[in-house]
Amino acid sequence: MEDTPLVVGVDGSVSSLRAVDWAANEATRHGASLRIVHASLWERYEGSDPAIGAEGPPDQALAERVVATAAARARRREPSLSVITHIAAEDPAGTLLHESTFASAVVVGSRGRGELSALLLGSVSLLVAARAACPVVVIRGDEAALNAEHGRILLGVGSRDSGTAAVHFALREASVRHATLRAVSAWRHPGPRLGKHRPPSGGAREPAEQAATSLLARALEEQTPLFPDVRVERVTAEGPAAKVLTSLSFEADLLILGARRQGTPVGLELGTTAHRALHHSACPVVVVPHAVHTTRATG
Incomplete structure (x- = not known):
């Protein structure tokens, strides 16, 4: 993984922040940089509630806050880690599939709905796992x-x-x-x-x-x-x-x-x-x- 970044998709949810933790450790093991990616339309597809707060600023500011929170978390976990952030005002699955063409791996959280949230996998995570050009890690x-x-x-x-x-x-x-x-x-x-x-x-x-x-x-x-x-x-x-x-x-x-x-x-x-x-x-x-x-x- 040394020559290409490890990509992690974030949406501000607890699930995606756990993915950041895992990805930060993994990137450090392999001497890779960590690329944190947020797609601004993510919530529409996953129906997730941002862990950083229910009340938030407009979309762009919220997106910046999501990636900044994730980046700070990754750096606290692995102080020597090189962290890059990217915001895309596009479909989340499409964004991560594009990222997969130049990533060593793509890391995503496991998102569910309702009472079975511990078991069911989010639609974005499943689509990325099925179609990505590189290995995909789903944090279960x-x-x-x-x-x-x-x-x-x-x-x-x-x-x-x-x-x-x-x-x-x-x-x-x-x-x-x-x-x-x-x-x-x-x-x-x-x-x-x-x-x-x-x-x-x-x-x-x-x-x-x-x-x-x-x-x-x-x-x-x-x-x-x-x-x-x-x-x-x-x-x-x-x-x-x-x-x-x-x-x-x-x-x-x-x-x-x-x-x-x-x-x-x-x-x-x-x-x-x-x-x-x-x-x-x-x-x-x-x-x-x-x-x-x-x-x-x-x-």
Whole structure:
């Protein structure tokens, strides 16, 4: 991330300020600058209430206050951090998608509505995660989870959504954090289940589990030699991938998933696993597009 800035989108909400905290720490780890971006139409899309106060000045002054508050917060957290601010009187999702073309990563908060705000993801965050040209970090998890240090990076490896960029990104994060990389491939028994009875040990489930083991080996074989300092745990688990990864996210500092580029105007196909993880993970989630320039994917 050293050659390009880490971008964080802010709207003045508590969620976006938590994203600033995470992004400030992350930029410092990688020796990058932090670019704080505010789009003035953000509130129209997210319906968020600025954490800096309900009563505010006109739009431009409020926008300046939002970015100034975020910048001051980032500098207090990381005094040596280089911070740049940018205000755009444009659509928030479009602004961040444009920023993603020259960012090492884009960081956004997780915004919800109503009683399910802890679970549901804001429309801007979801759109940016689906279409950005660089990795997108959605800050999931409560304050305690964000401050916890489990020393473990979680990587989801699937037959459709695995990609070299995601693996490299995960290994790089584990290296700079001196953390263990837990690479996980979920598998399902192909045959019908009878009630709650599991198939007998040594039976038909073995080929599916072996396929998951082989998938992990293929995904990791080229990249792991580049990071000899990283301890890698290879885990195969029976069950829906989203459920498996969400459960393991309680013991991780970061969950990393790959996404396929469709080559169409809609950009990336997140898939069911990434979509559910973005809504329910207990830790921040990174979506890494396959077709991404190396410096963007890895920093």
